[in-house]
Amino acid sequence: MSSATGATDVHRRLDWQVGTVTAKRRETPAACTLALDLPHWGGHLAGQHVDIRLTAEDGYQAQRSYSIASAPEQGALELTIERLADGEVSPYLVDDVREGDQLELRGPIGGWFTWQASDGGPLLLCAGGSGLVPLMAMLRHRAAAGAGTPTRLLVSARGAEDLLYAGELEELMDRDDRLAIHPTFTRHPPPGWMGYARRVDRAMLGEVAFDPALRPRCYVCGPTAFAEAVAELLVALGHDPALVKTERFGASGGGP
Amino acid sequence: MSLDGNTAGGLLAEVFAIDMTAAIGVCDHCGTRGPLAAAILYPGGPGDVLRCPACGGVLMRAARLDGRLVLEAQGVRMLEVRAG
Numbered sequence: 001m002s003s004a005t006g007a008t009d010v011h012r013r014l015d016w017q018v019g020t021v022t023a024k025r026r027e028t029p030a031a032c033t034l035a036l037d038l039p040h041w042g043g044h045l046a047g048q049h050v051d052i053r054l055t056a057e058d059g060y061q062a063q064r065s066y067s068i069a070s071a072p073e074q075g076a077l078e079l080t081i082e083r084l085a086d087g088e089v090s091p092y093l094v095d096d097v098r099e100g101d102q103l104e105l106r107g108p109i110g111g112w113f114t115w116q117a118s119d120g121g122p123l124l125l126c127a128g129g130s131g132l133v134p135l136m137a138m139l140r141h142r143a144a145a146g147a148g149t150p151t152r153l154l155v156s157a158r159g160a161e162d163l164l165y166a167g168e169l170e171e172l173m174d175r176d177d178r179l180a181i182h183p184t185f186t187r188h189p190p191p192g193w194m195g196y197a198r199r200v201d202r203a204m205l206g207e208v209a210f211d212p213a214l215r216p217r218c219y220v221c222g223p224t225a226f227a228e229a230v231a232e233l234l235v236a237l238g239h240d241p242a243l244v245k246t247e248r249f250g251a252s253g254g255g256p
Numbered sequence: 257m258s259l260d261g262n263t264a265g266g267l268l269a270e271v272f273a274i275d276m277t278a279a280i281g282v283c284d285h286c287g288t289r290g291p292l293a294a295a296i297l298y299p300g301g302p303g304d305v306l307r308c309p310a311c312g313g314v315l316m317r318a319a320r321l322d323g324r325l326v327l328e329a330q331g332v333r334m335l336e337v338r339a340g
Binding site for chain 1: 258259260262265294
């Protein structure tokens with residue numbers, strides 16, 4: 001075994017560790033961000049996730065995966081968690097966890113659904129609901145690295161109040177003419193909204209996705225139905241399947 | 257409920273010392289070649305089941321028994337990882 005030298009070291013053992021919640025902020029009515037202090041954190045790449053394990057007093061354990069929202073360049077590790085109505089872990093993390101609480105987790109996990117500024121672009125990011133979380137880590141990393149990678153984000157949310165990081169996305173776009181952000185509101189578009197107000201479809205991707213000839217790196221994250229539909233549409237539009245990476249989560253069906 | 261091979265990364269890290277989500281596997285049922293991250297994970301029950309995204313055939317099954325993790329991978333004809 002080689003020694004632990006960080007997220008890019010492929011020969012690194014993954015152990016459970018205990019982190020302390022140092023900050024908690026509400027993002028939307030259903031989601032919050034937890035900042036964690038982890039004494040044994042070896043760094044991560046944008047797009048990776050962690051597993052969180054809760055143990056009840058009777059010993060029963062429940063474990064779920066949550067995407068990392070923070071850029072590798074940020075000091076604290078941040079996770080954004082959306083409450084699932086029938087969830088076993090997320091309601092506790094969103095509603096009950098407080099600053100100072102300890103959580104058991106392991107990570108970072110996943111070397112496939114990752115993007116580094118040195119990978120280049122163009123970069124196409126497609127998010128359904130809280131599928132925005134790992135893609136936000138990529139946008140934050142891109143900004144922190146000062147990368148001018150031409151980037152487009154298509155993000156689907158039910159309504160404006162459900163859109164994660166809305167203020168920060170606007171700031172990022174305002175100061176960067178190589179970043180374009182296209183929200184689509186599928187249920188409750190705000191009054192006077194002139195943008196997209198439907199589920200992601202072929203016409204929308206045809207407008208937002210780069211010309212396939214530019215060979216953009218495409219990252220798609222969202223509920224299973226969203227991720228599969230978007231990935232299939234991108235391939236149908238002529239994008240190289242090898243450049244389309246998906247991350248699916250949650251129960252199939254439904255979605256934003 | 258189904259997830260994907262990205263989510264299986266933590267589980268597989270208990271067996272393999274390297275990240276397996278980026279590992280390329282070949283399905284023994286249909287010959288499809290792709291990253292394990294693109295496989296479909298059915299968690300729960302007696303154990304987790306990882307299926308081929310193309311044909312639905314079982315690639316791997318993992319079960320916890322008495323403090324041991326048992327991994328069966330008969331459905332993977334070949335595994336290819338980045339050499340460390």
